[in-house]
Amino acid sequence: MSKHFVIVGAGEAGARAAMGLREQGFDGDVTLVGGETHLPYERPPLSKDGMVAEVFAAKTIATAERLAEAGVAFRGGATVAGIDRAGKRLAMGDGSALPYDKLLLATGASPRRLAGVEGERIVYLRTIEDAQRLRGALGAGRHIAIVGGGFIGLELAASARARGAEVTLIEALPRLLSRGVPEAIAGRIAARHLAGGVRLVFGDAIAGIESGADSARVTLASGTRVDADLVLIGIGAVPNVGLAEAAGLAIDNGIAVNGQLATDDADIFAAGDCASFPLAIYGGRRVRLESWRNAQDQGNLAVRNMLGAGEIGASVPWFWSDQYELTLQIAGLADEGAVTVERELAEGSILFHLSADGRLVAASGIGVGNAVARDIRLAEMLIGRGARPDVAALGDPGVRLKGLLAA
């Protein structure tokens, strides 16, 4: 009888896995279960170009034709009520059962909610519907308050300014992007937002948010009040682990998987935003990455291992953010670094982060357009190899990083 592989979650990781199974030559049945009714779509544009573009068009990862061609049965708008691990089948929300031989959980993450804050004028950003609602509220003469100086909040702030809206961004900590982005780069991003007309409020906690029918008011601990047409809350995301947890799978800041992305049930794997995994390049440090590239890499790795490859993930974490004309790219985890070396480029700069014993562990770059992309990519390769590059060479823009790869 032909094997049936089921993927729960039709975001970047799930959709990639579904297509990846065919690319790997799997000839059994593939079912891709999505909670949203849309075909799989790319989320990165929702806060960036998709928010600024005159006409909103979702960027589909796999069209209905491509899914059909690949023989992937897509079930959109479906919910999964539970996993019967002994019987190897899913209890679907509509009461039916879906048997599986191997199961991939790619359930993603959801915006972290601000407790006790509800109302018409409060929005979060994760889905096409959220993006469309936000788009409708951004325009000249409108005012949006953004709670949280992370990537969602900052990208949204830049997009809102591009559409002519007034923006106040409130960050409880003393600076932007305190999780994972070096202070020097966060400072440059803050300066760009100030120059772009965003009002930045630091080090002030939210005391309360009132949402009326037409407007909202944010009250801060200092007593400051911010009136806005809409309040976007961007205070991080929490992994969707409910299904795995109810099935008795181990949870550790996400669905806990090993280096091969297998859970403690050998027939169930997890990938993408929902999964926490040990990163070999940092001595097995357990991390959970909310990024597009990680979703792609893990979607691919999961299918190879569902097919028995037994491969340990070796990707270096990588992500990017676009704000105004600037692009930020980070390879590796900057907090692993003890020593920092700066390289100035014509239209950007890069910080190389090295461990105390001289191993390159991360690189953070910011510049106009893709000015830092090539060097960050080379840094990613050096990090993956555990290279100990010469510090003077790293700091000297006249030395080509590509040359260090051969060393």
Added chain:
Amino acid sequence: MAEWIEACGEEDVETEDVIRVDRGGRVLAIYRSPDDEYFATDGLCTHEQVSLADGLVMDEIIECPKHNGRFNYKTGEAKGAPVCVNLRTYRVKVEGGAVFVEV
């Protein structure tokens, strides 16, 4: 009708590298291989119209700077997600120290 246009000088591109050339409303990418052969493709990635010349050339592969979509620049072949549409390639000749592309 096909026409040869002068894209750049031989020495404008380093070995195993790429540059962007804008000519007559087109964006081209001109490559110099590790064996110092020249190649040309459309200059924008088929995924999100990003300039490939900011990307990394390794051997015969160009990698998009934005999302790491990979193409073989000699054949234009897309090497897998996120890129699934091949890159258009152009014939190239080198004469008198200049690189010409047939468009």
